[in-house]
Amino acid sequence: MGNTVIDAHNVNKVYNPDTIPVYAINNVHLHIEEGEFTALVGPSGSGKTTLLNLIGGLDKPDQGNIVINGVDITQLSPGELIEFRLKNIGFVFQSFNLIPVLTAKENAEFIMLLQGAKKATRNERIGQLFKEIEMEDKLNSRPAQLSGGQQQRVAVARALASKPKFVLADEPTANLDSKSASNLLDIMARLNKEEKITFLFSTHDQRVIERAKRVITLVDGKITSDTAMVDTNILHAEIK
Amino acid sequence: MWLIKLAWKNLWRNKTRTLITMAAVFFAVILSVIASSLKEGVFENLVKNVVSFYSGYIQVHKTGYWDEQILDNSMEKSTAVEQKLMRQKNVKGIAARLESFALASSANITKGCLVSGIEPQNENQITSLQQKIIKGQYITDNDNAVLLAQGLAERLQLNINDTIILIAQGFHGSTAAGKYPVKGIVKFGSPDLNDRTLFMPLAAAQDFFSAYGMISTYVLSLTNPDLTEKTASAIQSTTGTDYEVMTWGQMMPDVKQHIEADSNNMKYVQGVLYMLICFGIFGTILMMMVERRFEMGMLVAVGMKKGKLMFLLLFESVLTVFTGCISGIIASIPLVFLLNRYPFRMGGETAKAYERFGFEAIFPTSTDASNFIQQGLVVLVMGLVLSLYPMYRVWRLNAVAAMKR
Ligand SMILES: Nc1ncnc2c1ncn2[C@@H]1O[C@H](COP(=O)(O)OP(=O)(O)OP(=O)(O)O)[C@@H](O)[C@H]1O
Numbered sequence: 166m167g168n169t170v171i172d173a174h175n176v177n178k179v180y181n182p183d184t185i186p187v188y189a190i191n192n193v194h195l196h197i198e199e200g201e202f203t204a205l206v207g208p209s210g211s212g213k214t215t216l217l218n219l220i221g222g223l224d225k226p227d228q229g230n231i232v233i234n235g236v237d238i239t240q241l242s243p244g245e246l247i248e249f250r251l252k253n254i255g256f257v258f259q260s261f262n263l264i265p266v267l268t269a270k271e272n273a274e275f276i277m278l279l280q281g282a283k284k285a286t287r288n289e290r291i292g293q294l295f296k297e298i299e300m301e302d303k304l305n306s307r308p309a310q311l312s313g314g315q316q317q318r319v320a321v322a323r324a325l326a327s328k329p330k331f332v333l334a335d336e337p338t339a340n341l342d343s344k345s346a347s348n349l350l351d352i353m354a355r356l357n358k359e360e361k362i363t364f365l366f367s368t369h370d371q372r373v374i375e376r377a378k379r380v381i382t383l384v385d386g387k388i389t390s391d392t393a394m395v396d397t398n399i400l401h402a403e404i405k
Numbered sequence: 406m407w408l409i410k411l412a413w414k415n416l417w418r419n420k421t422r423t424l425i426t427m428a429a430v431f432f433a434v435i436l437s438v439i440a441s442s443l444k445e446g447v448f449e450n451l452v453k454n455v456v457s458f459y460s461g462y463i464q465v466h467k468t469g470y471w472d473e474q475i476l477d478n479s480m481e482k483s484t485a486v487e488q489k490l491m492r493q494k495n496v497k498g499i500a501a502r503l504e505s506f507a508l509a510s511s512a513n514i515t516k517g518c519l520v521s522g523i524e525p526q527n528e529n530q531i532t533s534l535q536q537k538i539i540k541g542q543y544i545t546d547n548d549n550a551v552l553l554a555q556g557l558a559e560r561l562q563l564n565i566n567d568t569i570i571l572i573a574q575g576f577h578g579s580t581a582a583g584k585y586p587v588k589g590i591v592k593f594g595s596p597d598l599n600d601r602t603l604f605m606p607l608a609a610a611q612d613f614f615s616a617y618g619m620i621s622t623y624v625l626s627l628t629n630p631d632l633t634e635k636t637a638s639a640i641q642s643t644t645g646t647d648y649e650v651m652t653w654g655q656m657m658p659d660v661k662q663h664i665e666a667d668s669n670n671m672k673y674v675q676g677v678l679y680m681l682i683c684f685g686i687f688g689t690i691l692m693m694m695v696e697r698r699f700e701m702g703m704l705v706a707v708g709m710k711k712g713k714l715m716f717l718l719l720f721e722s723v724l725t726v727f728t729g730c731i732s733g734i735i736a737s738i739p740l741v742f743l744l745n746r747y748p749f750r751m752g753g754e755t756a757k758a759y760e761r762f763g764f765e766a767i768f769p770t771s772t773d774a775s776n777f778i779q780q781g782l783v784v785l786v787m788g789l790v791l792s793l794y795p796m797y798r799v800w801r802l803n804a805v806a807a808m809k810r
């Protein structure tokens with residue numbers, strides 16, 4: 166433990182700098198270590214999506230450095246960034262994560278295909294993950310035949326399939342009913358524990374926030390609080 | 406491989422759209438193949454009509470004859486030359502002629518006329534002269550009789566079995582005179598030919614003009630008229646500079662220009678057609694881009710290289726356009742052959758004008774394979790050029806912006 170996965174330093178993002186500037190991210194410092202399970206919360210418009218996009222290398226900060234796994238991604242070219250994302254970061258978006266023409270299994274193994282993984286490796290990993298997300302019977306269903314919660318679980322499986330350094334999830338439960346949301350969180354928490362995958366997710370949902378081990382609150386682009394939740398696991402980890 | 410599979414699946418994600426695109430390409434190919442083969446066919450048909458009046462596709466003379474068409478510029482009829490001509494693959498038939506001018510008289514009327522000494526059988530192969538007979542009979546090699554064009558016969562008030570008197574200047578300044586029975590009357594569509602032409606067997610003409618063994622012209626018919634120019638220059642290179650080899654276009658430049666202008670009108674039709682095709686295909690491409698914008702943003706976000714995504718889209722377009730093209734070509738083949746067999750027929754004034762010139766007022770299509778391939782390729786290229794647009798959009802794609810709802 167103790168490996169730094171995300172190290173963001175003095176990050177700023179300003180929209181419309183020439184007209185009416187919006188300081189979407191204002192001087193943010195963020196440090197996340199391997200195995201964390203962190204929620205990013207805050208009111209609408211506080212900059213959660215913007216911050217996740219910056220950390221995920223989907224967007225460039227106007228100032229500051231973002232070091233992922235020892236690589237300063239603000240220095241990468243657009244092409245290198247895509248490659249970097251493919252190799253290091255798993256993404257789960259709020260909705261429409263899946264390619265409609267592919268089955269659940271094909272969607273889940275998509276990243277592995279992009280990485281050129283062998284068929285046997287893919288099959289083994291996907292089989293294992295679908296057990297984890299409790300969807301072994303839905304391997305060959307199309308996204309349209311799945312519920313919203315099931316689709317998000319497949320998206321989580323896809324994000325995890327290639328064992329990335331961490332998974333970014335922007336409001337993964339926003340379109341789900343509370344039962345599906347809690348189920349998705351169960352799965353994410355279990356994978357975090359079992360596979361030591363680092364999760365950073367944004368949410369509005371109080372019940373989701375309660376499941377996090379660390380909660381970072383963002384208001385007007387600034388981090389206003391950063392709390393470790395009472396969780397025996399985390400405490401033990403930190404003491405060690 | 407999986408990328409190709411994905412492309413294939415994407416084609417069926419919105420069947421209607423894919424089918425619309427394919428259908429746009431399909432009908433585009435059919436229409437432009439028909440337009441193009443109609444254009445070609447009309448051209449070929451007009452040329453065929455014109456050259457089979459009299460000139461043939463190619464003529465060979467002694468060098469200088471065309472500029473000064475006198476008996477003294479005639480040449481010896483030579484088996485060696487004829488063999489050289491026949492050795493050209495594209496040459497279907499040859500006919501020798503001895504042509505010169507004469508004064509023709511009946512009882513008390515005299516008219517200038519063109520005396521054309523012909524080989525009756527060979528001539529008939531090329532200009533179908535026998536079919537133009539409206540009265541009497543066709544001439545044979547050993548006849549000492551003439552065929553009169555109908556207009557000339559009328560002016561001279563001659564009928565079959567009447568006698569015509571010819572006076573002319575013969576070879577090397579000799580005087581030529583003769584009396585011939587009228588064996589038949591032929592009718593030409595072209596007034597020019599109809600009013601002043603007279604045919605007699607070659608031997609009789611040579612005798613009349615005292616031009617023994619001489620001819621003025623070899624007339625050639627071709628298997629493939631498209632290769633007229635090529636064949637002409639091939640012949641020229643074997644016969645050398647003693648002979649001039651001329652195509653119908655060189656002999657009748659004004660007629661050629663006219664025919665080309667006529668068939669070029671089709672080009673405008675084709676231009677409009679191409680534009681419609683482009684709009685049709687582009688519309689479906691835009692639809693596709695709107696529908697898949699979010700997804701493409703998502704794919705780039707999770708780490709799909711833009712090159713791969715562009716390849717995916719290109720492959721989809723190629724499959725769609727190619728399928729449309731191939732099926733369009735296949736479907737157009739029977740259509741074109743049908744329109745060749747049962748051509749469009751004109752009516753009204755235009756038809757009458759055509760018929761006055763001895764043309765059949767029909768628009769057959771050309772069944773030349775090049776039309777199918779060329780038009781298929783044109784549409785294919787248009788489709789592919791248009792499908793560069795989505796690739797450009799992907800290249801410029803910003804994942805975050807694309808995923809904003
Ligand atoms: N492309 C953009 N151009 C201009 N302003 C933007 C853009 N994207 C975001 N913003 C602004 O930046 C601020 C932060 O937006 P962001 O989407 O990060 O908020 P958020 O916390 O994710 O909100 P929500 O909870 O509603 O998803 C907002 O004030 C927003 O209006």
Ligand SMILES: [Mg+2]
Nearest residue numbers: 213214215335
């Ligand atoms: Mg947001």
